[in-house]
Amino acid sequence: MHLPSSAGLQEGSVQARNAPQPADHDFEHSKRCDGPNRLTVLWLPQPSQDALPDFADLVSEAGVRPDVIVLSEASGINAMAGNVSRGTAAVVPVVDVSGQKLGGADLALAMPSRESVALALRSLQPVIDRVRALPEAFFQSNDPDLWLLGRLLTRQRGAEPTRDTASALTITFADSQVLPDLIASAERLSRTGHLERHFFDRLNTCPACSSARLLIREECQNCRSSDIMEEAVLHHLRCAYQGPERDFRDGQHLTCPKCRARLEHFSVDYDKPGILTVCNACGHSTGTGAVGFVCLDCNAKGDTSLLQSRVVNSYTLTDRGRRAVLSRNFRLGEGGELKTLECRRSVRSFVTEHRALGIACTILVIRLSTAKAQASHCTEAAITAATDLFADLLRETFTPETEILRNGLTFTVLIGGDTPATISDGLDQIRKPLEQHLSVDLDPSYEVIAPEDFEALT
Ligand SMILES: [Zn+2]
Ligand SMILES: [Zn+2]
Ligand SMILES: [Zn+2]
Structure with missing residues (x-):
């Protein structure tokens, strides 16, 4: 779905990642019962009549399920809860005309006009058709797992994490704006075969607050200061004395502290068999430094061996998951x-x-x-x-x-x-x-x- 940019239409975070849509046999039957191609729109919090296309009707009474929800302000998200069931909110496509990049919207319009809203609604027609084809039981269901399956099925895509430093976990799912328990639901559904899991990444998280926003660096093993530096170990070949370079430093020259001989040529008089980590705070020196962390959220500190490990997955629908949504009497919960x-x-x-x-x-x-x-x-x-x-x-x-x-x-x-x-x-x-x-x-x-x-x- 490519839309002219002159219409002021931005593809929302959700649609933008969509691959071309596969043939969609599950919904063939829905095309027969579409009737005249008019759409019902729930416009929250306040409808703008000027921007409403002529093929769309505003939903005026509560309890009528809209084809599309348009949000003109962030407060519209809260208003949604009073107007539609949570099952409905999970699947009905949302157009964001607030200019505030509301999470979970299918499309965002920078400049809502009658033309751009019309284009947005038309481009959402495949999603609208799929939502219309869902069994009535779906909209009544109180099962967040089923809502997730329905959302993915109507969008014809999986649930993909994205990097987001605004989140303590450093990843977010766009759909978790609509389905806050998404990760728990998706894990559950993977175990029951309704979703398939794909490895995305492994995160290290703070043992105190589970944040993944961590600073990781080398530290002194002794006092945990990060004020450390590396220093070469020198080996005087003739007398076999070894020590840190500073023990040999003698102004511009290198002098062996044991036999007082002047070291002139590398690999003739001396070599450098290793590197020491030296702490500027406590003077401790060691051959192997420690790797430590600071949690940027709760300031917890420690050795990285204390960090917890968490696997992040992406999820795709399986045939079993697809059937669960479309089956008229299947209730997961x-x-x-x-x-x-x-x-x-x-x-x-x-x-x-x-x-x-x-x-x-x-x-x-x-x-x-x-x-x-x-x-x-x-x-x-x-x-x-x-x-x-x-x-x-x-x-x-x-x-x-x-x-x-x-x-x-x-x-x-x-x-x-x-x-x-x-x-x-x-x-x-x-x-x-x-x-x-x-x-x-x-x-x-x-x-x-x-x-x-x-x-x-x-
Ligand atoms: Zn923490
Ligand atoms: Zn130290
Ligand atoms: Zn020497």
């Missing part, structure tokens, strides 16, 4: 046999992966019970709200890439990088923030499972 099976498969591949990489891992299973809440006559709605709040708090407790599987009232947290002993010791720190905000007693029980115990169970 529901309990039952399928979910249990997929959960077990996820845990198994998580354990196998960490074993292969030699990284410690732990499985934390948290079970909620509504028995106490029901006994104290809490309403069903209050119990559901508290359970969802618990799920949200649990999500915030762990790093974004930590996978949390939910099956009804059971949560399985797959923790990479920590041993079962560490998690058991830190259980109180995990529990307290989770439980103190709950107005309903969900009576959580916690079980820390070592990877070898999981293997023994299955």
Whole structure:
């Protein structure tokens, strides 16, 4: 999709990376039911009638699903939440006419006019057709995993990270503006075969705050100062004395400190068998310097051996993922046999992966019970709200890439990088923030499972 630049149209970050679109058999049937080719537009926060093309109608009543959302100010993003379901917000294409480069928009217009908006809407027609073809159940779904699959399917592309120093992780996914749990969702969907993972990069992250914005340099092993310099080691061939060059320095000349002979010619009188790292702060000298880090976000310092390692992947849709979105009764997030099976498969591949990489891992299973809440006559709605709040708090407790599987009232947290002993010791720190905000007693029980115990169970 090439658009004349004179129309003031900039391809948004999302579309710009699109390869030519492959033939799109999944959506052939949608073309029959398009009807007259008019589009409905939700224009937030305030519609501009002057820039509305004549083939587009503004959505006036709440609850009507628009074909396109146009945002004329950043505040339109918040207004979206009150107008469309989250499933809808995940897939309906967005045109940004705010001039503020709003994240997650499919297209950005520098100068919105009737012509440029018309061009933008027409260029989004393939996405609009695919969104129209999604089953109704998709828009009602509360499953962020399904939303991600739907977003990728309607855009006909994968989820690609990009370098971004504004983010503590130094990478971002454009789609995470719309789907904040994107990484956790994508990891989960890769384990269940709905997405395919591709290695992007390995990051080193701060052990204190998980930031990847680190300064890495050589340091003194003794006092960790970075005020160090390299100095040659000199070897007087005749008397075999070795020492740092400064011990030989004698004004302009080199004199052996042991036998006081003048060294004139390199490789005849002396050679340089090595390099020393000398610290200007404490005077320590050593043959092997240390490599240390400073975290630019929290100022933590230490040896780079303390850094944690995190793999960043990109993701592409699989046939299974495509089918999951288009199937009219497939719900990823529901309990039952399928979910249990997929959960077990996820845990198994998580354990196998960490074993292969030699990284410690732990499985934390948290079970909620509504028995106490029901006994104290809490309403069903209050119990559901508290359970969802618990799920949200649990999500915030762990790093974004930590996978949390939910099956009804059971949560399985797959923790990479920590041993079962560490998690058991830190259980109180995990529990307290989770439980103190709950107005309903969900009576959580916690079980820390070592990877070898999981293997023994299955
Ligand atoms: Zn840090
Ligand atoms: Zn030092
Ligand atoms: Zn000598």
